[in-house]
Amino acid sequence: MPDHRAYNIPVKGGVLSLGPAPLIMGILNVTPDSFSDGGKFSSPEGALKQARAMLEQGADIIDIGGQSTRPGADEISTEEELSRVIPVIERLITSGIKVPISIDTFKAEVAEQAIKAGAQIVNDVSGLQREPEIARVAARFETPLIAMHWDKNRDKDKDLIAEIKRFFTKTISIADMAGVSKKSLILDPGFGFAKTFSENYLLLNRIAELHELGFPLLIGTSRKSMLGKLLNIEPKERVAATVATSIIAYQSGAHIFRVHDVAPNLQALRVAMATSYGAREAE
């Protein structure tokens, strides 16, 4: 029995309404070295095409990231990251895209420039703990702020969920001190980030425990290696496995799903929603 607590998050031009209806965040990679998308979407025109395809499939948010975070990936300069993401955001905005754009970055400067170019949501994979000033940027522009768990120095002998909660206690206090509204924060346990193969599955099994923190949850498992290692398949072949994780997370009360493959995840989530909350025929 999932219990989707209702949250209304103010966002420029409206609200993100979170409850039983799942929201889909479509992933738009603009990293030339991304092995999930092969870097096909680096040009603003190609990115727009991919974004439109995801919108047609029902995406509620488009997430744009220029810094690859896969293990072993080099950190790029702020200038390089800006040169990848800003032209894409500008192109999406001039196209009249009607869903909010989120900027996937842990850099305060990139978040600020992205917002000035039209992004309406900040998505920080460092849980506000790389550059805490990123919280000030979100506060100043009154954007929703997604904070993900990524703790390379965590105590591996302690319970993972307890460690995630401890990390988020600090994240919440950074957001609070920066003036971020309680209503604007979204937490994400960070699948695949400094977690072992088996820890990712333990986390998937215990997502519901994180509701205790009192914030909406976003999950990002799409095409990740926890699936590849279990099934021995390539990223593009991981759609069904991703859908399975989305449903498990939904049944645990998660609200937002960050995925590459919008249509299959949304279809499955709608079936799960109808099952838990009642079915209405599509028109």
Ligand code: YH5
């Ligand atoms: C996330 O979970 N992840 S970037 C390796 C893959 C596939 C995908 C093929 N940004 C998250 O998507 N932001 C990234 O193997 C994120 N939550 C949030 N909030 C990594 C990624 C990926 C990595």
